[in-house]
Amino acid sequence: MLKTEKLTKSFGGNIAVNAVDFQINQGEITAIIGPNGAGKTTFFNLISGLHRPTSGKIFLEGEDVTNKPSYEIAKMGIARTFQTTKLFAEATVMDNLIIGHRLRTKSGFWSAVIRSKRYRKEESECREKALQVLEFVGASELANRPVASISQEEQKRVAIALALATDPKLVLLDEPAAGINADETSGLAELIKKMKQAGLTICIIEHKMQMIMNLADRIMVLNQGTKIAEGTPAEISRNETVIEAYLGGTPHAQAH
């Protein structure tokens, strides 16, 4: 579904992503792991069009999308969540979903101001879509709650709902389980499995190794911007280079 060739991003003299060849296969859960500062978020920023690569190429379903801006990439079916959830705290969950969806629908500013027939039609479509995705992520009962009043884990589900509202093919999840407890983490892992079962392709950055080992079909390991390993969870957990560079030098470190 997505392929990178020698993808590179430098910030001044600092090479954040260094000649990475990578592939995301349709229908799979692919994980990107690596220590802090390894270049994982920068890699997501490159494939979602937020950053322009210094060199290298990105292909989406065979099409070269290397220098496309983020809104075009989004239209082509890539949605993402961010490490810190970007929701409007004072607005309700429903309004957040409608705003998020509206930003990607067609009516322009004036159409919204005069509330044209097309605008009203789009608005009701957004509302319907919002209800659908909230149900999918198990958060229907939160629709009318202000975001500020829901838990961290619920916010994570809403952020995923927001990504799903655009009907993506590929969803990029940046540390979806950060800051939530073990029970909540397994609930979230179930949701990610359900997304895969629904036919979505998923790429996930996550530090919680146990979750990744249970969830991922394939893992890429980054270290200082460079891909140091790639393979199934079983292959990665016995890879000497990975154990030394990332898992702390002993196989025990894998559990965390």
Ligand SMILES: Nc1ncnc2c1ncn2[C@@H]1O[C@H](COP(=O)(O)OP(=O)(O)OP(=O)(O)O)[C@@H](O)[C@H]1O
């Ligand atoms: N906008 C930027 N400007 C300058 N340097 C940046 C920028 N974004 C990232 N970097 C640098 O690129 C390197 C990779 O950072 P990145 O955030 O991609 O790592 P990461 O693997 O996502 O880390 P973490 O797990 O802590 O989120 C770091 O050295 C970082 O300081």
